[in-house]
Amino acid sequence: MTERTAHLRSRAAADIDDAIAHLAGGAGDAVAVAFIDALEHGISHITRSPNAGSLRFAFELGIPELRGWGLRRFPYVIFYVALGDRIDIWRVLHTRRDIPATFARDD
Numbered sequence: 001m002t003e004r005t006a007h008l009r010s011r012a013a014a015d016i017d018d019a020i021a022h023l024a025g026g027a028g029d030a031v032a033v034a035f036i037d038a039l040e041h042g043i044s045h046i047t048r049s050p051n052a053g054s055l056r057f058a059f060e061l062g063i064p065e066l067r068g069w070g071l072r073r074f075p076y077v078i079f080y081v082a083l084g085d086r087i088d089i090w091r092v093l094h095t096r097r098d099i100p101a102t103f104a105r106d107d
Helices: 010-026 029-048 056-061 099-106
Strands: 005-008 067-070 076-083 086-094
Touching: 005 010, 005 029, 010 029, 010 076, 010 086, 029 067, 029 076, 029 086, 056 067, 056 099, 086 099
Parallel strands: 005 086
Antiparallel strands: 067 076, 076 086
């Protein structure tokens, strides 16, 4: 099993910054740090097992190979595409967001 490198797109990095700020402001720094740990664990998992994520949104959004991996203990999903030796992370979104509308705005 080959581990791939993860590449954050700018929108994914902004999503992560927003989530951390929201969690730190509402629930405290300890929860924000736990989110970061869960995110790092999720990214590590998908770099080792890129086919683990669900293709549900690939079909729904018409984006071939787009996969989603949910974070443990947090209602966020890492959206990514495996590209050869790297994982291209497109977004990290809260599950209560209108995900199809969010991706439509990205076009």
